Amino acid sequence: xxxxxxxxxxxxxxxxxxxxxxGIIRRTVGAVKAVDDVSFDIxxxxxxxxxxxxxxxxxxxxxxxxxxxxPTGGEATLTRxxxxxxxxxxxxxxxxxSIRSDMxxxxxxxxxxxxxxxxxxxxxxxxxxxxxxxxxxxxxxxxEMAALVGLNLDYLTxxxxxxxxxxxxxxxxxxxxxxxxxxxxADEPVSALDVSIQAxxxxxxxxxxxxxxxxxxxxxxxLSVVEHMADRVAVMxxxxxxxxxxxxxxxxTPRHPYTEALLSAVLRPDPExxxxxxxxxxxxxxxAAPPQGCHFHPRCRYAQDxxxxxxxxxxxxxxGHASACHLSKELALRGVGTA
Ligand SMILES: Nc1ncnc2c1ncn2[C@@H]1O[C@H](COP(=O)(O)OP(=O)(O)OP(=O)(O)O)[C@@H](O)[C@H]1O
Ligand SMILES: [Mg+2]
Numbered sequence: 629x630x631x632x633x634x635x636x637x638x639x640x641x642x643x644x645x646x647x648x649x650x651g652i653i654r655r656t657v658g659a660v661k662a663v664d665d666v667s668f669d670i671x672x673x674x675x676x677x678x679x680x681x682x683x684x685x686x687x688x689x690x691x692x693x694x695x696x697x698x699p700t701g702g703e704a705t706l707t708r709x710x711x712x713x714x715x716x717x718x719x720x721x722x723x724x725x726s727i728r729s730d731m732x733x734x735x736x737x738x739x740x741x742x743x744x745x746x747x748x749x750x751x752x753x754x755x756x757x758x759x760x761x762x763x764x765x766x767x768x769x770x771x772e773m774a775a776l777v778g779l780n781l782d783y784l785t786x787x788x789x790x791x792x793x794x795x796x797x798x799x800x801x802x803x804x805x806x807x808x809x810x811x812x813x814a815d816e817p818v819s820a821l822d823v824s825i826q827a828x829x830x831x832x833x834x835x836x837x838x839x840x841x842x843x844x845x846x847x848x849x850x851l852s853v854v855e856h857m858a859d860r861v862a863v864m865x866x867x868x869x870x871x872x873x874x875x876x877x878x879x880x881t882p883r884h885p886y887t888e889a890l891l892s893a894v895l896r897p898d899p900e901x902x903x904x905x906x907x908x909x910x911x912x913x914x915x916a917a918p919p920q921g922c923h924f925h926p927r928c929r930y931a932q933d934x935x936x937x938x939x940x941x942x943x944x945x946x947x948g949h950a951s952a953c954h955l956s957k958e959l960a961l962r963g964v965g966t967a
Pocket of ligand 2: 686687688
């Protein structure tokens with residue numbers, strides 16, 4: 629494998645456990661396994677979508693990778709544009725500064741993530757100032773990036789409150805890209821925006837990927853966004869990846885009952901379709917007290933004895949297609965056609 633084919637990001641058995649504390653002396657009585665043994669790669673230029681219900685651990689996984697929080701265990705390696713690699717788990721916090729320019733995170737809410745007291749030109753240029761770059765060069769690079777993301781250059785001295793939600797997300801994207809990163813975690817980047825604006829921002833992120841050769845971990849609970857953006861999809865359920873496949877394969881031939889249920893809730897404007905959606909009964913269990921065996925078994929309509937006792941491993945069921953289900957070889961699950 630040549631240097632350029634190395635994954636941009638390689639994650640192995642990553643874990644994040646939050647302690648559960650009780651009583652006056654805050655005794656640790658358990659752990660929330662928010663991320664529990666997660667492994668995947670992201671190739672250069674690839675968009676991997678991460679989907680799953682609220683509380684499944686998507687944001688926690690993203691924050692561990694960009695080291696906004698420290699993982700509990702496992703491995704994560706970033707390969708820089710120059711071919712050198714960085715250990716994202718063991719590099720101490722003080723050593724992280726040099727990694728900050730190689731990867732970044734974009735958040736859901738473009739309102740709370742921008743300082744209201746800074747003009748936009750300074751907000752976008754802040755990561756460069758932290759690198760000690762001269763003011764004149766920072767301004768030149770901010771103008772170039774602002775033009776690239778479609779901001780009006782005449783308004784750069786204004787404050788964030790002068791901008792709409794979609795424009796604010798463009799400001800956040802410009803700030804995240806100003807250091808020429810190779811990898812971006814985008815956490816629900818359009819779910820706080822008006823539907824009419826969402827497609828514009830998704831198209832911008834696609835466009836930036838092509839122009840700047842970026843890779844994304846794209847977190848979303850919206851399967852129509854996945855359809856628009858993803859090359860591959862990872863489905864997460866209570867801290868674990870339960871299915872991982874190229875997008876069209878995952879939609880057409882899901883191999884995990886949870887994925888089948890998620891897909892069946894996607895409405896298709898097809899009057900011929902007589903299939904009823906598969907209702908996900910009950911709530912997702914708490915990651916502080918997940919069920920024995922397969923985490924999904926209490927809600928699974930195919931569950932058998934083994935599912936209640938033995939946790940299934942994520943294993944390859946077809947080339948490039950992995951599922952964590954004891955029955956994935958036997959079940960003929962229902963998918964949906966992609967647009
Ligand atoms: N700092 C924390 N301390 C304790 N538990 C936490 C902390 N952060 C997250 N959790 C727990 O970890 C689990 C995963 O949370 P996370 O925010 O990663 O889920 P998510 O998939 O991003 O959900 P959503 O779709 O709602 O954003 C949840 O049970 C949450 O309560
Ligand atoms: Mg989240």
